[in-house]
Amino acid sequence: MVEVLRPIGAIARALDSIANYEFKDLALAKGQYLYLVRIVEQPGITQTELINLLKVDRSTAARALRKLETQGFITRVLDSANEKNKRLFSTNKGKELYTTIRRENDYSNQTALTNFSSQEAQLLATLLARVEDNISADWSYVKKGNKREY
Amino acid sequence: MVEVLRPIGAIARALDSIANYEFKDLALAKGQYLYLVRIVEQPGITQTELINLLKVDRSTAARALRKLETQGFITRVLDSANEKNKRLFSTNKGKELYTTIRRENDYSNQTALTNFSSQEAQLLATLLARVEDNISADWSYVKKGNKREY
DNA sequence: CCCTTTTTGTTGTAAATGCAACATAAAAAT
DNA sequence: ATTTTTATGTTGCATTTACAACAAAAAGGG
Structure with a gap:
């Protein structure tokens, strides 16, 4: 069977590093843009749902999300119906970044x-x-x- | 235009984390398998060529390669024709891991x-x-x- | 030939990353 | 109803990661 994983890895690494570099002006650290776009698009998504969407490590996500919260880009609220879950919402400050992130992502997608x-x-x-x-x-x-x- | 970058990122992250996990028995740390397979396949490849193939950061690669050398999986020799370049070769110990790595990568590729x-x-x-x-x-x-x- | 620029690789430093181990809530089993 | 198991999220710790800034070799320009 033909090999497809290598190009997938190379493309992902290349575009992720470009994105991270281009978002430094926005005070977004490595990886943070990934979480933020999804939260803006799916308000109220739980941490685990987001993790499964992005396929990132639980502990890495926990810290990235806490940082986004500290920076005022998102809020994390306990789900009253299920106290185990934290539901994620973007703040206005977070939503403001969305357009910029999407513009970059769309440009990379177009280039690709x-x-x-x-x-x-x-x-x-x-x-x-x-x-x-x-x-x-x-x-x-x-x-x-x-x-x-x- | 339709979106293709998100699935590419998710697939890459998922399979990379699986691979890293499965190679811990081999004393290979995060990311190392990537470099090693390519060096076995392309003996004498330069550091920069490898970086461009994988699309990884120069400094990250430098440290990963130094560690592979320290562990005895590869050697790095200065190119006498161009003293700026380091050419990479796998040792027997490194070549031994190749089959195992390929078996894992092939399985993931098949699954994909x-x-x-x-x-x-x-x-x-x-x-x-x-x-x-x-x-x-x-x-x-x-x-x-x-x-x-x- | 000399000077400038580019290329290749390393290191300092700060931060992200991810496995383990943990705590707590919810679900499942008995 | 109680116990056991699973799910969700956090933290400790060791490691990787990557931007800057650097050093040295090679290439390019005059």
Whole structure:
């Protein structure tokens, strides 16, 4: 079977490092933009839901989110219906950054898709969604401390 | 234009964290497997060439490679034709890990491509190669300290 | 040939990262 | 109803990560 993981890793690293660099003016540290955009888009999302969306480590996310809260970009409120969950909301200050972040992300996305017809871009998106779906279970499984057998 | 960067990021993070977890038995720290496989496959590759292949930060790579050398997995030799370059070679000890790393990477790749026909997999690989090509210049540009205008 | 710029690699420093171990709430089992 | 297990989130600690600033070699310009 042909190899697809290497380019995926290289593309992700390249664009993440560009994004982090370009967001330093916004007082956003490494990784923070990832969380913030999603919280603006999905107000009230729980920490765990966000973690599963982004596929990041629990403890890393906890600290990044606490920092976003300290900086006044988001609030974290205990879910009264389930005291285990923290629901995340962006502040006005957080929402202000959203446009800037999206503009950068969209530009990178456009650059990535240079010379792609919209059909090709759509096809790529569909294939990637299938890949993401295929690996999700393994990620959860390993993150729970289990060992894959192969 | 449809969004492709988010799934790429999520897939990369998920599989990278799985790999790092599964390589702890091999005494390989976070990220090290990336460098080692490439050095085994391309003996004599320079540090900069490797950095451009993987799209990692220079200083991070320097430290990861020094550690691989200290652990006895690779050697770094000054290129006599160009004293600025360090050429990288794997030791026997390093080569021994290669099979194990590849077995894991191949398994993850297979998992990622579950329910893909070989035509679909091939298509995905082609599209990803184009994306990687599209973003490479921006990555180099920004890493050199330049600012993208958009 | 000399001077300037670029390239390659390292190190200081501050911060993010992630595994373990923990605490607490909720869910499941008996 | 009580006990056990699972889910959610935090913290300690050791490590990786990456921007700056640097050093030295090579390349380019005059």
